[in-house]
Amino acid sequence: MTATAATTDTPIGPFTAIVDAEGCVLASGWTATIEDLQPLIHKSLRPSDIRMVSNLGSITMAIEDYHRGELSVIDDIPVAQQSGEFLMHAWKVLRTVPAGSPVTYSEFADMAGRPAAIRGAASACARNAAALFVPCHRVFRIGGALGGFRWGLPAKTWLLAHEAARGLSAPTVG
Template identity: 65%
Template sequence: MSSPTYYATVDTHIGPFTAIETDGTVLASGWTGTIDDLMEVIHPTLRPAELVPRTELGDVTKAIVQYHEGDLTAIDTIPVLQKSGVFLQVAWDVLRTVPPGSAITYTEYARLAGNPVAIRAAASACARNAAALFVPCHRVLRQDGTLGGFRWGVQIKRLLLKHESRTDV
């Protein structure tokens, strides 16, 4: 990447949340206090050679704070850059259309991504998603309604879904 790449960590009620961005575009993010957890999930062709720490990341940090404070759509306009094959690219775009409080199953997710039989590929898209929160893979559940896995832990997934289902926000 030719532009400077920055990272910052925000304390949230769910735990520390770190984002890596360049030019206001999120490359990776998640509920962690360390960039090492995020660097490994950035596609090798997008992985920055150098990261510059910041106390905040402008609109990215603002969206993180607003989301955790209850504005569940604050993350929707933040650009994200991930790279993979066609199905995963489409699948990640689809996740950004799932509204807060409207969890879908992996089967529904595969259908929405254009390949109804690609349930395992849909699950893989969640597992390989580098930009957690901004690409809300936590909104995908197993067919039986159970949570399934989540890179940042099932307890965080549960807290996110509970946060998004609140009716007082």
């Protein structure tokens, strides 16, 4: 399978997305290189070839609009990820966490229907290949510590502040 990829400049640095032939995001994040993203794609979905393009149409537009403050534009962008049943479900649940209303890993585990699976919830965030579109940046540790973020804590801090600044309430994290 051949996929396409494009890099978009954002206030937190270059953002690259890899998209399959059906227009689903396979992997994305704040990087200028597809080499950082390819290993994140599940083997069953991994393209044999990735063609760089200058623009991914509605996906590039959503990336630009989100970073300008239109937070909901990422909600309907299709994503393709593959894993076990819990992670697949957890990624769907992550897409329901509202911008400006981040949750703790415990709350996320509860939302995913497994209150005791806090490590599983953290694993869902860590293994998420489609950053931004599956907004794992909206999950933090109890007590307000940010936890981890593949694209760096400065990026996570920026994203949370960006969402909070749009008139939505957010807890103080740090």
